[in-house]
Amino acid sequence: MAAVTCNSLTVSLADNETALEGLLRAGVDVPNSCRGGACQSCLVRAVEGTPPPASQAGLKDALKAQGFFLACICRPTADLSIALASDAVPRVPARVRSVERLTADVARLTLHCDAPFDYRPGQFANVVRSDGLSRPYSIASLHGDEPYIEMHVRKVPGGQMSGWIYDDAADGHELELRGPVGECFYTPGKPHQPLLLVGTGTGLAPLYAIARDALRQGHAGPIHLYHGAIDEAGLYMVREMQSLAANHQNLHYTACVKSPREPLAAPSADLRIGELEQIVLSDLGSARGWRCFLCGNPQFVASLRKKLFLAGTAMKEIHSDAFLMRPTA
Ligand SMILES: Cc1cc2nc3c(=O)[nH]c(=O)nc-3n(C[C@H](O)[C@H](O)[C@H](O)COP(=O)(O)OP(=O)(O)OC[C@H]3O[C@@H](n4cnc5c(N)ncnc54)[C@H](O)[C@@H]3O)c2cc1C
Ligand code: FES
Structure with a gap:
């Protein structure tokens, strides 16, 4: 049975227990959110011992070489001594600038940063509240052109952070941004390559940023953006997306719903009915040569x-x- 030591406290891990679960059980306050290796908020560093390679999935090579790993997906087979990695990821103080409720459960959150925050549109950042609660949200704004950070937050029933952002966050509330993180962003170099952007729910946030970033960088190939929801109530920013597409010949926006709430009066080119995956695959035919961005569920x-x-x-x-x-407890 392996043990993990942190701040002079040694925890023996139970069978199949992750380093994060063991440390939390022992009262060590390790930041965390998704508990599935996706958000990097539980990044820690091995100061003695070698973390299993699987616990470094998705990390940059420089971080791997320094012994950083994700505690939530680390099931060590030998003892590890670790340090919390609070300085491995940039931290920037930020304040709520506005919370605009776009639908019954989606809010557009904008933040002022109190120090430079360098990101690529479409990446995500961990938003940390003053009590330490941390959750990742994708960035919908355009670095350089928009002097604020924009995020789209869907209020999850019973959700601690999303409920607070939707219902209670107000102008001036102090937060921290940790990041940016992730590889979901546009890179120039193939200006004629067709781009496929598909998202469900607030998965529109990074796609909205990536499409606009590609356009401002002169992308000339077709950009097809599909936004899917269960029904019309799950769609948002439809007019904004239609107007963006109307202003750019190579941008094609399609909203899709699985089952409309009410029978449609007339078929619409902009609203498709059915399974998003099937609609995308049948429109596409061969997917050879495309660059694809997929976000959401x-x-x-x-x-x-x-x-x-x-x-x-x-x-x-x-x-x-x-x-x-975060999985249900
Ligand atoms: C890389 C990444 C990027 C993300 N980007 C965004 C983004 O741009 N916008 C966004 O809105 N979210 C995004 N998320 C999700 C976000 O980080 C939070 O997980 C989400 O807001 C819920 O946090 P919470 O604190 O409100 O809920 P929590 O307090 O963590 O609890 C949520 C609880 O609800 C349960 N639950 C899960 N799904 C549902 C559901 N459909 N209905 C009811 N309960 C459910 C969970 O299992 C959990 O127990 C992203 C996640 C990752 C990993
Ligand atoms: S990556 Fe570990 S909590 Fe999200």
């Missing part, structure tokens, strides 16, 4: 990622952020 992202690969997209051309939530 984790099961949806994993399934479409696999199907796009099978339809011909190179794995290195598929970028995704699965919005993994």
Whole structure:
């Protein structure tokens, strides 16, 4: 049985227990959110011993070389001594600038940063409240052009952070941003490559940033953005997206709902009915040569990622952020 030591406290891990679970059980306050290796808020560093390679999945090579790993996916087979990694990721103080309720459960949060925050549109950052609660949200704003950070937050029933942001956060509330993190962003170099952007729910946030970033960098190839929801109530920023597409010949926006709340009076080119995955795959035909960005529901992202690969997209051309939530206790 392996043991983990942190701040002179040694915890023996139970069978199949992760380093994060053991440390939390012993009262060590390790920041965490998704508990599935997606948000990097539980980043720690091995000062003695070697973390299992699987616990370093998704980290940059420089961090891996320094012994950083994710405590929530670390099941060590030998003893480890660790340090909390509070300085490994940039931390920037921020304040709430506005909370705009776009629908019954989606809010557009904008933040002022009190120090430079360097990010690529589409990456995510961990938003940390003054009591230490931390959750990752994707960045919808355009670095350089927009002097604030924009995020789209869906209020999850009983959700600590999303409920607070939607109902209680007010102008001036102090927060911290940790990051940026993630590889879901536009890189120039292939200006004529077709781009496919598909998101469910607030998965629109990073796609809105990536599409606008590609356009401002002169991307000339077609950009197809699909936004999916269960019904019309789950869609938001529809007019804004339609107007963005109307102003850019190569941007095509399609909203999709699984089952409309009311029968549609007339078919609309902008609103498609059915399973988002099937709509995307049948529109696409061969997916060879495309660059794809997939964001939102984790099961949806994993399934479409696999199907796009099978339809011909190179794995290195598929970028995704699965919005993994903390599992129910
Ligand atoms: C990389 C990444 C990027 C993300 N980006 C965004 C983003 O841009 N916008 C956004 O809104 N979210 C995003 N998320 C999710 C976000 O980080 C939080 O997990 C989410 O807001 C819930 O946090 P909470 O504190 O409100 O809920 P918590 O207090 O953590 O609790 C949520 C509880 O609800 C349960 N639950 C899960 N799904 C549902 C559901 N559909 N209905 C009811 N209960 C459910 C969970 O299991 C959990 O027990 C992202 C996640 C990741 C990993
Ligand atoms: S990566 Fe460990 S809590 Fe999210």
